[in-house]
Amino acid sequence: MTDITGRLRPRSGAVSRVMLWSVRARWGLATMVIAAHLSGLAVIATQLILIGFPGRLGDDLARGLITVSIYPVVAFLIGIGLAIRDRDAYFAWFDRSGKPTPEEARRLLHLPAGVTMRSLVMWAPGVVLSASLLARFTPENDFTVLLAMFTIGGLESAGLTYLIVDRLIRPVVPIVAGVLGATMHWSSSVFARVVLAWAVSGAMPLSALIVVLADPATSEDHRIRTGIYLAAISLAVGVLATAALARAVATPLRMLRIAVDRITRGDLDVRVPVGSASEIGRLEHSVNEMSANLRERLRMRDVFGRHVGEEVAERALAGGVDLTGDVREVSALFVDVTGSVAISTGLPPQEFVAKLNRLLATVVAATEDNDGLVNKFEGDAALCIFGAPIALADNATPALRAARRIRDEVLAAGELDIGIGVARGRVFAGDVGTDTRREFTVIGDAVNAAARLTTRAKEVPRRVLVSQSVIDAAADEERARWVKYGSVALRGISEPEPSWTDIEPEAPV
Known part of the structure; x- marks a missing residue:
């Protein structure tokens, strides 16, 4: 009962x-x-x-x-x-x-x-x-x-x-x-x-x-x-x-069986009354502790996932205390707000944060729907990764789809102006920090290039610039939506970087 x-x-x-x-x-x-x-x-x-x-x-x-x-x-x-x-x-x-x-x-x-x-x-x-x-x-x-x-x-x-x-x-x-x-x-x-x-x-x-x-x-x-x-x-x-x-x-064993069955099915609100001071009583207490610990783990995973993403949360909760990572090919997408200083100066802080949260909600939805990870928020900017920590057979195509969707939805809302840069390359994807405090991050030229392209994308009519490596790795259907923009000089990179922007869809007749 x-x-x-x-x-x-x-x-x-x-x-x-x-x-x-x-x-x-x-x-x-x-x-x-x-x-x-x-x-x-x-x-x-x-x-x-x-x-x-x-x-x-x-x-x-x-x-x-x-x-x-x-x-x-x-x-x-x-x-x-x-x-x-x-x-x-x-x-x-x-x-x-x-x-x-x-x-x-x-x-x-x-x-x-x-x-x-x-x-x-x-x-x-x-x-x-x-x-x-x-x-x-x-x-x-x-x-x-x-x-x-x-x-x-x-x-x-x-x-x-x-x-x-x-x-x-x-x-x-x-x-x-x-x-x-x-x-x-x-x-x-x-x-x-x-x-x-x-x-x-x-x-x-x-x-x-x-x-x-x-x-x-x-x-x-x-x-x-x-x-x-x-x-x-x-x-x-x-x-x-x-x-x-x-x-x-x-x-009590029957009640314990029912409780464990319900916990196995995902019902973690079960609590068994401790009815004796025997081994069975200890077992009843242990089942209650197990249920409470699983509830806390689920809550922690939910809270942790909201901060670092579900994939990183699962990876961290399933792993040990050692700092781990590996080098892999990823596509990095960087989003930044244009003129954020001027906008924040002219608005009450609460109103500016509300606008920013609506932008970031669009970024999260577009990224996760395309199997990517929002790795971190940096003030009014966001870094999204495709291909880590979960490897993708094709990480360039979903990155390009996400970039177009973010740009279209943000500009349609009419609240903020943005720039989006997408680059691809080998990066280190893993944990950095110490045994007591660590963070999943991505470090490499692809991340730096995406950030530099974002700065130049704010001057492009379509507000999106992607590197040649991303276009080369994308599927044919997605590649057909993009056109070469030209080579752009990026800060910290000696040679101009070939870049692409998407084609503006034809207006309906």
């Missing part, structure tokens, strides 16, 4: 509502812990009844039960008080309707292990004391058997306590993850859950069966009855524990 923000969320159920109530209610944690302890006592009492232990006490039955009940009652009351204290100590922030502090969040992750260890500590003296007291009332003096049964009951209670408390805090784990970030606690790992689920559903019932079978005082009928009972309990608890464990693993 997803909400309107694209956040994946699990289906809510009765168990989730009970666990959330246990966190909110003052007596909720105590109720769950008490239920786990009562289950341990029930396991012990049921086993004693099944093996016929009450009959061994004879006339001392009532006195023995009263004696052995003293410690469990005292421990029961102490446990209630400690559980209520735990609720106030671990979930006080929940009552404030706010987020926990980092220290409170870290403490909460220790709650399942802490409550379980305390249960073991409280059960330990009760197991030894109860076994010793009950053994004194039986002629067989069954201390070893009773100790084993009470120990199994205590371990069963501790295992259930852990599983219940670990499940109880799961609704607030997303809040904790929001405070601590990627976090994991060893006691909530999938390994710990699997081992405890196996112990509660398999190891403990089988251990109890071994104790019963090894007790010489238990009759054959009692052994058979107890064996059937323990096998049935093991099967029932095993199904429940396995189903709960499988659901606890399969549900």
Whole structure:
């Protein structure tokens, strides 16, 4: 399921509502812990009844039960008080309707292990004391058997306590993850859950069966009855524990699969709720980080592409940190505004910039539509490259088409006058700068020649001058649109450069 923000969320159920109530209610944690302890006592009492232990006490039955009940009652009351204290100590922030502090969040992750260890500590003296007291009332003096049964009951209670408390805090784990970030606690790992689920559903019932079978005082009928009972309990608890464990693993994995599928399809607004402090929780957090990093990379590529062009942005993002480049044959197109100083002096800055932006929008559209790259803006001028960084089989023809289109659209707008120069030659195309700051640029005689031709083109009626090398490399259809203008002297070049300009189309009859 997803909400309107694209956040994946699990289906809510009765168990989730009970666990959330246990966190909110003052007596909720105590109720769950008490239920786990009562289950341990029930396991012990049921086993004693099944093996016929009450009959061994004879006339001392009532006195023995009263004696052995003293410690469990005292421990029961102490446990209630400690559980209520735990609720106030671990979930006080929940009552404030706010987020926990980092220290409170870290403490909460220790709650399942802490409550379980305390249960073991409280059960330990009760197991030894109860076994010793009950053994004194039986002629067989069954201390070893009773100790084993009470120990199994205590371990069963501790295992259930852990599983219940670990499940109880799961609704607030997303809040904790929001405070601590990627976090994991060893006691909530999938390994710990699997081992405890196996112990509660398999190891403990089988251990109890071994104790019963090894007790010489238990009759054959009692052994058979107890064996059937323990096998049935093991099967029932095993199904429940396995189903709960499988659901606890399969549900978040299903959500992760859906999230990854959506990310693969390009939907980067997915966010998975972090539902545990286990390896799965770390994986959920990692998927969220991956989605956020991809969104940031896409945003950076978009912003970067607006500054340097999509091709250069892709090249930079895909490459390493080394400065790279190569020498290749390109066509360079240079555009410059005529009389920009006079225009900017007579206009408010905002109005001049608006005119300039409209010109540059035309330059970008014409260049990119012809597979070129606007390499850089230089004030009121622009340098466009055809053939780098993406090589073109024919880079002269698209450069000439772009030059004609830019000139026609700018002059048709009537806002600015320009000059355009196009030259072709071998240049270095690549990164210049340092490891911390670099720029993709093109360096070579073709760039210089294009800039010089632009200055002379401002005096040409058609406002475009191109070098002989560009015409020689262009396709026949495009070459037919151009006529030789003459040789022009360019600053910094000793020999006059043969130049061409385009033919003015005939006016319609």
